[in-house]
Amino acid sequence: MAFIDYYKVLGVDKKATVKDIKAAYRKLARKYHPDLNPNDAEAKRKFQEINEAHEVLSDPAKRKKYDQYGEDWKHSDQFESARQSQRQSSQNRRQTTGSGWADYGGSTGGEGFSDFFESFFGAGASGGKSRQMKFRGEDYNAELKLELEDIIRSHKQTLTVNGKKIRITIPASIENGQTIKIAGHGGEGINGGPNGDLYITFSIANHPRFKRLKNDLYLTVEIGLYTALLGGEITVETLDGKVKLNVKPETQNGSKIKLKGKGLPVYKSEGQSGDLYITFSVKLPSNLTEEEKALFTQLSKL
Amino acid sequence: MKPKRNLISIDDFCSSCNVETSFINTLNQTGLIEITSVEENLYINIDHMPQLEKIVRLHYELDINLEGIETIIHLLHRINGLQDEITQLRNRLELYE
Structure with missing residues (x-):
């Protein structure tokens, strides 16, 4: 010290x-x-x-x-x-x-x-002020780190704040950086004043696959050249399970489709959900065989 | 007297905090706080207490006059608004990172 x-x-x-x-x-x-x-x-x-x-x-x-x-x-x-x-x-x-x-x-x-x-x-040496005002206790600020998967649906979580356990409901789709107030769970009141409040700021970690904007999710899915050209069926993993998708023939690189209602639930609005936007990224074949090269050459001359 | 739900008596607040009632009335007149009148008694909503306590601290602890408090409260609202906007923009920016 x-x-x-x-x-x-x-x-x-x-x-x-x-x-x-x-x-x-x-x-x-x-x-x-x-x-x-x-x-x-x-x-x-x-x-x-x-x-x-x-x-x-x-x-x-x-x-x-x-x-x-x-x-x-x-x-x-x-x-x-x-x-x-x-x-x-x-x-x-x-x-x-x-x-x-x-x-x-x-x-x-x-x-x-x-x-x-x-x-x-010595502890307790502070104070001695003439004004004996009743004050609300100090407001506490805490940060809670969550994964995107944690906010798909509302759930209860027990937190320990300053040695005290409190159980709170984390609403689905809470925003990164959003703060909620838990009344009365801050510091004790001074001179008999009411307790302060606890403010929890949520920090939602970036997801390796999904990007989020409010209730909508964005996902980039890789498809092969032949699927992009000729169409086909692919399986996409969304946040709440696998979904089968039909890729239309001649799908362009960077084109987007919308899966309605497959985004995050709308904050504090039961039954409503955002959308999932999928961007197709066409992966070109590499390490072509001589035969493939010949066929692509033939195609290019058509 | 029976306590009113979500309302705190101005008299109780003033006596427990050593604050003059005239100060609270002035705050009410300038629109910095909102006082509710019930059966000839004055109350403040419990949700407005943090704002009132903040004003009391600014005035009594930091010697800031009413004009200064008005300016500070206005600027704090702007800061809060800008902080929210920054958070939203940061979240949006992550889409392109």
Whole structure:
């Protein structure tokens, strides 16, 4: 765990006044506040850093301890206890008023603070703010990776989010990048406020064979030269099984056919489906025998 | 009083969040939030709470005035719209990759 230079984080001098610190914090908070930077993990991390620096430097007692030990913070507890026992013996059991660091009983429990902070000031050292506002808990964001096959039909899936198991329904045809809200499954409310929400963003992996555009699927199927020229029957594997297809004679390379209703189900619309578009890619024969070459030559002269 | 379904009393919200009722009224007048009146009591729909809490944070934590909040909310809507558009375009682009 590394030492964090809170002055550097806020961009202020070690001699900065409380007013300077507040001004620096406000300026940076306006830049990195999560409300102003939706879905930006880097801004959120930066905001937590700024918040933590402000928590320490705006509190005279915390700032004093931080300034006193600086990079020797790892030994702060030893120094503190050594000094305390020395003081106690010299003062011969004189009653102390008890202003140890454990007295910083914060209401927010120090969530979102670094290990360095927790270690230096103790867990639960954050807070101490005068405003005891009830707030919704933090909204959680999670990403769920799915394969195209997973979204052919709606299904239930159990997820573990922050150690808690929740069972959700994944609707068929959910879009890549789409986010759904699971109300009340975010962080716990602060000071009795309601729980936050859980936002799940779906990431649908690219399929090696099928391309998707909304509810329609696109597939390229290779056919041989003779099938393309003379027509024939081929078997195509769609997402929900094999389908027999008649290829018309003289099918051109790159031509498309549509299989109605063989795409993905329409999102949240029972019984409706998109289409499957098949593009034929004609594969020319290679390694021709002398006889084949002769016959193609003969054909070319017709 | 019997709690209204999906509605949160403005008085309750203001007292628990240390927010002045006049501030909420101003937000209502500017159209930033929508207040519902039931039997002479004012409520906000629970679905609009995240927006209200966001505005409260911007005002009280970041000292942003009402004009600034209006601008921010407008720009955030635009950002969200653009992000959705980017996602759709990315999905479309995969067709040609």
